[in-house]
Amino acid sequence: MAHLVQTMAYTGQKPWHELGNLLPRKQSIDVWAKNAGMDWEICETPVRYMAEQAGSLGSIMSFDDQKVLYRSDTKAPLSVVGGRYQVVQPKEVLEFYRDLTEISGFELETAGVLKAGKKFWALAKTGKESVLKGNDVVKGYILLATSCDGTLATTATPTTIRVVCNNTLALAINGATSAIKVPHSTSFDAHSVKKQLGIAVSQWDSFMYRMKTLSERKVKSHESMNYFLKVLCQSDSQSDVSQGLVNERALKKVQAMYEGHGRGAELGAASGTAWGLLCAITEYVDHEKRARSPEYRIDSAWFGQGATLKQRALDHAIQMIS
Incomplete structure (x- = not known):
């Protein structure tokens, strides 16, 4: 791969x-x-195409509203973007x-x-x-x-x-x-x-004050499950049959990490607290969530669905101390 x-x-x-x-x-x-x-640098050139003519190769034409971006070192193409795209x-x-x-x-x-x-x-x-x-x-x-x-x-x-x-x-x-x-x-x-x-x-100080408040917010067992349900089972595609199975696996994993199997779950700030709930989700996204490879995981955790999931986890955690 x-x-x-x-x-x-x-x-x-x-x-x-x-x-x-x-x-x-x-x-x-x-x-x-x-x-x-x-x-290396990103180079650009207008999109060009071959206008065929009967019995010949035709003419090479340019489409100036679009441009191809490519690498200066390998000449490998990167993308086709609009003419006003700022690199x-x-x-x-x-x-x-x-x-x-x-x-x-x-x-x-x-x-x-x-x-x-x-x-x-x-x-x-x-x-x-x-x-x-x-x-x-x-x-x-x-x-x-x-x-x-x-x-x-x-x-x-x-x-x-x-x-x-x-x-x-x-x-x-x-x-x-x-x-x-x-x-x-x-x-x-x-x-x-x-x-x-x-x-x-x-x-930073304001944000970490809230994280400290999360670490002081003790959580009951039913609250932890409700939190994980809210974070993991919010789906835009209710018709996705496999979503329930995926969420069930994820729920069991984060619950186990929260209850002592996660990295740092035994520390005073995380054990039985809202901070521990949030850490279980972030650890799941960064380390445990299924991905085709570590490379796909980092892309998701920083820029994709994983980042969205962590933001949702933070939002729901903050609601617990509001």
Whole structure:
């Protein structure tokens, strides 16, 4: 099976998806670009087609309203997009962090390419950190990701990672994610995004206060099952016969993780609390949810259905302390 993750680099411990090339800490942007597979550019050319004529090959014509994006190194096609589509280069994603790492104390931790170049990202520690009861450590990150196939706007997301299990959760306030999204119909202004991110990162204390409140909210057995039912059994397709079986497996899994089989489930902050409920869902999405491969899991957990499921889990958890 072809891997979704074409290349990836990381520092420190091996990421939860167990992929990538290990780098020493505090490497240059150029070193990151080479080892993360991001040292190439997205090129573009008008869509061309052959206008057939009887008895000959015909003429090569251009369709200027559309353009083909392709890799500069392999010449492999990436996508066909509209003529006004604004490209964000892989190196731009890494360059976004240059002043943040050199001046503001951020540290790049992972970066890489998904789907043969159609998506790419970089993740950096912000230096923010909170400790919940039982030495349950949560650290702050910024995830910057984009695509060149129309599946993802250029998105900067303040993200938390629970150290004991490497679960990822987007920072959200008042039920809304703090992600800053720049559609490809407009140019990517890194300075403007960083200004907006400054506001989002400043919400760390407010977000972690809510997580601390979740860790102090004791949960009864019937509440835990109701929570998991609300999070896992909300389906847009009521006619999907297999959905019930999928949800039943998922329910048993998260319940078991919550009741002591999950990573860090025994810690004081998680044992028998609303924080433990949320952690069971995030661990399930990041580590246990069925996926064709670890590469598909990371794509889902950060950008797809898994990310949506974790956001729903957070929303329902916050309702328990509202």
